[in-house]
Amino acid sequence: MAILELKNIVKQFADYTAVDGVSLSIEQGEFFTLLGPSGCGKTTLLRMIAGFENPDSGQIILEGNDIQNLPPEKRPLHTVFQSYALFPHMTVRDNIAFPLKMAKLSPKDIIERVNQQIDSVQLNKFAERYPHELSGGQRQRVAIARSLVNRPKLLLLDEPLSALDARLREHMHVELVKMQEQSGVTFIYVTHDQSEALALSSRIAVMNHGIVEQLGAPREIYSYPKSYYVADFIGKCNLLNATVIEVLPSQYRIKVEDSFEILISNEGVEAKLGQEGWFAIRPEKIKANWDARTDEDVANFKSKVKGLYYYGDGTLYEFYMPNGRVIQCMLANSRAEQASFFNDGDEVYVTINPLAGSFLVN
Ligand SMILES: Nc1ncnc2c1ncn2[C@@H]1O[C@H](COP(=O)(O)OP(=O)(O)OP(=O)(O)O)[C@@H](O)[C@H]1O
Ligand SMILES: [Mg+2]
Known part of the structure; x- marks a missing residue:
């Protein structure tokens, strides 16, 4: 009771x-x-x-x-x-x-x-x-x-x-x-x-x-x-404009900021084809590499570093998306000598795993 x-x-x-x-x-x-x-x-x-x-x-x-x-x-x-x-x-x-x-x-x-x-x-x-x-x-x-x-x-x-x-x-x-x-x-x-x-x-x-x-x-x-x-109030979160472009049995495929496509779980989300909303993803769920990754369903786009903020345990990077908007990514400074991986203006590939974020409609 x-x-x-x-x-x-x-x-x-x-x-x-x-x-x-x-x-x-x-x-x-x-x-x-x-x-x-x-x-x-x-x-x-x-x-x-x-x-x-x-x-x-x-x-x-x-x-x-x-x-x-x-x-x-x-x-x-x-x-x-x-x-x-x-x-x-x-x-x-x-x-x-x-x-x-x-x-x-x-x-x-x-x-x-x-x-x-x-x-x-x-x-x-x-x-x-x-x-x-x-x-x-x-x-x-x-x-x-x-x-x-x-x-x-x-x-x-x-x-x-x-x-x-x-x-x-x-x-x-x-x-x-x-x-x-x-x-x-x-x-x-x-x-x-x-x-x-x-x-x-x-x-x-x-x-x-x-x-x-x-x-x-x-x-x-x-x-x-x-x-x-809630996404905005709790912790850091990227909240990006997104549209449902495919409805699958347990997932949606969404297009984010006219820049990349990604799969998200449909659990607890009621949406139709064409539904607009936000793609919510935490900065620590985003990765960046010098080379493109080609694994199936991984969102992968070419980007440039807009800026970086050193926090000690990690560094927060801002990357441009293809439409010119910005996405934030937190990378841990895990190696002893490491202060940052990338610098302003570097050209990198940003990758996001399927199901790493969620789709919000309100
Ligand atoms: N006795 C009162 N008379 C008139 N308005 C009040 C009274 N007590 C609270 N309010 C109003 O009710 C709302 C909620 O107030 P409350 O004190 O519960 O907020 P809170 O979430 O505790 O905020 P905080 O984090 O600033 O303490 C506020 O807009 C406040 O101005
Ligand atoms: Mg109070």
């Missing part, structure tokens, strides 16, 4: 629809992420789950019960915000003990639970420090430890790492996954950072203007985006 079910949730502010009919089913123990750009309704959805806002219509069902009439403090969940609201005049230990004191546990139980919690998030060294004596990442770990100490059914996290620098954020990704696994608590995580969502989540709901555009495991969302919006 799902731990949390959202059924057709709608929320309007005056005449603006912030959440426009969201239905989701979240399983016990998931690390579930709401991902989308600023203003798409992530925080509004989280605030309705927490009970700080009421939906205009729809149902929120926790473990089979409609929680519509439960006030926020009665809901068996906690929220962690971007700004860690620790009590500045209390040590880490006292901060973590606070929710247990409020719940009137016995002093013996409190000491035991707090020690357990401090151990499990490895805060032993910091237990007697005050919040101002901790780094931002450490403070956020304390805030999460405090939220987990009375074993909520759900932990809601609204961009909890956005105040931290990039390195600390990456370190915290590892910590967050550990805390989630150790506690077994279901996490609902909000972020606008696609790489964070891909790295942390068991499943991701990609949101756009108050609706869920696509729901799936990180690998599905990245490899099989179902719309232009």
